[in-house]
Amino acid sequence: MTTNRTDVLAATLLLTLFSPATAQLTAIRAGRLIDIHEGTVTTDQVILVEGGKIAAIGPDVEIPDGADVIDLSDAVVLPGLFDCHTHLCYTVKGGFNHTNQGEMGFREQFLVNTLTQPAAYRALVGASNAREVLKAGFTTVRDVGNACDYADTALRMAVEDGLVPGPTIINAGMIISPSGGQFPGELLNPELPGIGPHEYLYADTRDDLRKAVRQNILRGARVIKLVVDDQPYIDSVGETAFVVAEAGAAGLKVAAHCVTEAGARHAIEGGVASVEHGFEMPDELLDLARERDVALVGTDFPADLWDAQGMPRPMAETRSEKIVDRLRRAHEAGVTIAFGTDVFFPVAGQTRGSAALLFTDSFREAGIPPAAILRAMTVDAARLLGVEGERGALGRGMAADLIATPGNPLEDIDALREAVFVMKDGEVVRDDR
Numbered sequence: 363m364t365t366n367r368t369d370v371l372a373a374t375l376l377l378t379l380f381s382p383a384t385a386q387l388t389a390i391r392a393g394r395l396i397d398i399h400e401g402t403v404t405t406d407q408v409i410l411v412e413g414g415k416i417a418a419i420g421p422d423v424e425i426p427d428g429a430d431v432i433d434l435s436d437a438v439v440l441p442g443l444f445d446c447h448t449h450l451c452y453t454v455k456g457g458f459n460h461t462n463q464g465e466m467g468f469r470e471q472f473l474v475n476t477l478t479q480p481a482a483y484r485a486l487v488g489a490s491n492a493r494e495v496l497k498a499g500f501t502t503v504r505d506v507g508n509a510c511d512y513a514d515t516a517l518r519m520a521v522e523d524g525l526v527p528g529p530t531i532i533n534a535g536m537i538i539s540p541s542g543g544q545f546p547g548e549l550l551n552p553e554l555p556g557i558g559p560h561e562y563l564y565a566d567t568r569d570d571l572r573k574a575v576r577q578n579i580l581r582g583a584r585v586i587k588l589v590v591d592d593q594p595y596i597d598s599v600g601e602t603a604f605v606v607a608e609a610g611a612a613g614l615k616v617a618a619h620c621v622t623e624a625g626a627r628h629a630i631e632g633g634v635a636s637v638e639h640g641f642e643m644p645d646e647l648l649d650l651a652r653e654r655d656v657a658l659v660g661t662d663f664p665a666d667l668w669d670a671q672g673m674p675r676p677m678a679e680t681r682s683e684k685i686v687d688r689l690r691r692a693h694e695a696g697v698t699i700a701f702g703t704d705v706f707f708p709v710a711g712q713t714r715g716s717a718a719l720l721f722t723d724s725f726r727e728a729g730i731p732p733a734a735i736l737r738a739m740t741v742d743a744a745r746l747l748g749v750e751g752e753r754g755a756l757g758r759g760m761a762a763d764l765i766a767t768p769g770n771p772l773e774d775i776d777a778l779r780e781a782v783f784v785m786k787d788g789e790v791v792r793d794d795r
C-alpha cells in the first residue's frame with residue numbers, strides 16, 4: 363500500500379482535530395524551584411507537562427519544538443498547596459453577628475444557617491468556594507462535611523467533570539456523630555426530629571455506625587468524618603476503632619473531630635488517621651499521636667480568625683495563644699502536622715482561599731520553620747489524604763499541580779499570599795504575572 367501526500371495531510375488533519383487538548387506539551391521555565399522534601403531551592407529548571415502530568419523535570423530537560431512555553435524565570439515554583447480541613451459547601455450567610463457574641467449566639471446562628479441552606483444552594487456555595495481556594499493556590503483539599511444532603515459529592519463530581527473550577531476534593535459526605543450532631547440539645551426542637559439529621563448522621567450504636575459509614579461510601583464519600591466529642595456523651599475507643607475498621611475495609615481513612623482531651627485520646631487509641639482541631643492535647647497525648655502515626659490537623663486559628671467568628675478580642679487572643687502553644691509542642695514532639703483551616707464564615711477583605719492562607723500566622727508564631735510549614739501544606743498532607751503517589755510534590759509522573767510566587771516562601775512563608783500563577787492538572791487556572 364502506498365501513501366500519497368493527500369493521505370498524509372488527511373491523517374495529520376485528523377490527528378490535529380481529534381488529539382485531546384491535554385496531549386499538548388507545555389514547558390515551564392522555573393527560575394527557582396523548591397524541593398519540598400529537602401526544603402531547598404534549585405535554579406533554572408524546566409518542567410515538561412503532558413496530559414496533566416509532569417513528563418520530565420530538571421535543569422537539562424530539552425524543550426521540544428511546538429511546546430507551549432510558560433516563562434516563570436523570575437518566580438519561585440512549588441507544588442500546589444493542600445488544605446486538609448475545608449467546608450466548601452457551607453458559608454455562614456452574612457457572617458456571624460458581632461453584637462451577639464456569646465457561645466449560644468454562635469451556635470444558634472450555626473443551626474439557623476444550616477437549616478436555611480438546602481443542598482442545591484450548598485452545591486453552588488461549594489462551586490464558589492472551590493474556585494476561590496483553587497485561585498489562592500490550594501490544588502487539593504479534604505472537605506470534612508457540612509454539605510447537607512451530599513452537596514460535596516455533587517461538587518467533587520462537577521469539578522472532576524470539568525464543569526466548575528476547583529481543587530482535587532477528598533470529600534467526607536455527611537458527618538457521623540452521636541445524637542445531636544454539633545447542635546446543642548436545647549436548641550433542637552424534639553417535635554421536629556428531622557432538624558439535626560439534615561446535617562449529621564446520628565450514630566449511637568455499632569449498627570448505626572456501620573450503616574452511616576456505608577451510606578457515606580455509597581453516596582460518594584472518599585474519607586469518613588467522625589465527630590467524637592461535641593456532646594456531653596462521646597464516642598468510646600471501641601466505637602472509634604469500629605468506625606476505623608469499617609471505613610478501612612473499604613479503603614477509607616477516618617478524620618476525627620476532637621475538641622476535648624478525652625475525645626482526642628479515644629480517637630488516637632481507636633486508630634484514626636487524623637485528629638481535627640485537637641485543641642486540648644497535653645504532651646503525653648502528642649507523644650501517643652506520634653507513636654501511632656496519627657496526624658494533627660490543628661485548624662490553628664490566628665486571633666483575627668476567631669475575631670471573624672464574632673469572638674470578643676481578648677478571648678480570641680487567649681484562644682489563639684493556646685493553639686500556638688499546642689502547635690509548637692506538636693512540632694517539637696515530632697507529630698505529623700497536616701495543614702487544615704476550617705474557614706466556614708466570611709472574613710472581611712479575604713476570599714475563602716486567601717483567608718485560609720492566614721493560618722500560617724499561627725505556624726510562624728509557633729516558631730515552625732517555613733520548610734516544615736510547606737511540608738505540612740504539601741507532602742505530609744498528601745500522605746494523610748493517601749494521594750502521595752500523585753500529588754504534593756513535583757516529580758516525573760506526578761500531577762502538574764503547581765504555583766508560583768515572586769518571593770521565596772522558604773525565606774518568608776507570607777510569600778504564599780502573593781501567588782501569581784496556579785496550574786492544576788496541567789491547566790493554567792490563574793496567571794497574574
Ligand SMILES: [Zn+2]
Pocket residue numbers: 447449506704
Ligand atoms: Zn470544621
